[in-house]
Amino acid sequence: MYFLGAVYLTSYYHYFRLDAFSLGFGFAELSIQSLNVLKAPVAIALIVAVVAARHLTTREAAPAQGSLARLLERWARTVVRAHLAFIFVGLLLLLLWSRIQPYGWTAPLLLGTGLLLGQTPWAGEGAIRSTLWSKAVPVFTGGLLMMWAFSVATSQMGEQEAHQAADQLVRRTAVVILSTDRLSLAGPGLKAEDLGAKAHYRYRYTGLRRLIERNGRYYLLPLGWDPRTGPTYVIQDGNGVRVELLPGTQ
Structure with missing residues (x-):
């Protein structure tokens, strides 16, 4: 929350040629400012991501009850097994960084998602070895890429809201x-x-x-x-x- 709040305020006040840190914001204020990022679509995406992550990290998924549950599970397995496609598309968008603005945040988001999905039990057959290079490094790298995506999106949101404030x-x-x-x-x-x-x-x-x-x-x-x-x-x-x-x- 502190990180996203700092990114948001830095971008917001930079639009007015001010340094957010020179304004003397404290830790609590910067953390609270991160709530500006929590719009309805973001909240829905976070809820879905948390529920999906809990389900995907369970090696033996609970038996699906009902046709809808089975359909969702098959869809989830298909998405997980396509984690390499996420990485490929993310790399492609990264090469086209200047052409995909203001949606550049999608490149690290797809890369991070692909790396994290690749560490779930559904990503491939057989047991996943918990070694440094097979588990810790991909998870750490995926987490950094996700934070990069969040910071880019938050920075753009701060600039957009500053522009709206100036218009009004x-x-x-x-x-x-x-x-x-x-x-x-x-x-x-x-x-x-x-x-x-x-x-x-x-x-x-x-x-x-x-x-x-x-x-x-x-x-x-x-x-x-x-x-x-x-x-x-x-x-x-x-x-x-x-x-x-x-x-x-x-």
């Missing part, structure tokens, strides 16, 4: 910056006002939206933010600066 920037919490001194803030959608010499906070800046706030630092985006050239502002509350939070446009 106007809905995020609005931020008004009040300052005793003029600030070097400028950009499309950002408005600067001089309230006069009599006002304690003479300068007011509007047209900003909050990305995140950490330890009194506000990471802000102007309404006209462009992912290619738009700036991300970092404002420290205090020392002549006051930050006001308002509802965004709904």
Whole structure:
């Protein structure tokens, strides 16, 4: 959970030109962020994978009851015995990596699945020897490939959700910056006002939206933010600066 949370946040904030680790996220926060990956299709796939893995790793499967159960077992045996096909297709997709984007995660996923299926009792006839090269190395390699697939998919998910957040920037919490001194803030959608010499906070800046706030630092985006050239502002509350939070446009 920590690993996937770190991958997700790194990709999400990289879209806004921020280093997720510089924001000071703790272990628990990174772990909780991994729950963003658990969408309905992912949850269903994990449940099916866990149930199938428990069944496939049993050398003597329980007698199947009913025609549906027998049909599912025959299908499962066919899939397991085709583990070399998974590996072949995975290698082919790996060679075509640049052409299969944004579905590059399918290559390590198929490779890892093929290696892990090859270690099940249904993969071939006879007993499986539990030696280092016949068991431990393929399982370890398959696990690494699966983690690679998950990390690539999670990174893409983080970038996609950051893109959606940028498209709906106007809905995020609005931020008004009040300052005793003029600030070097400028950009499309950002408005600067001089309230006069009599006002304690003479300068007011509007047209900003909050990305995140950490330890009194506000990471802000102007309404006209462009992912290619738009700036991300970092404002420290205090020392002549006051930050006001308002509802965004709904």
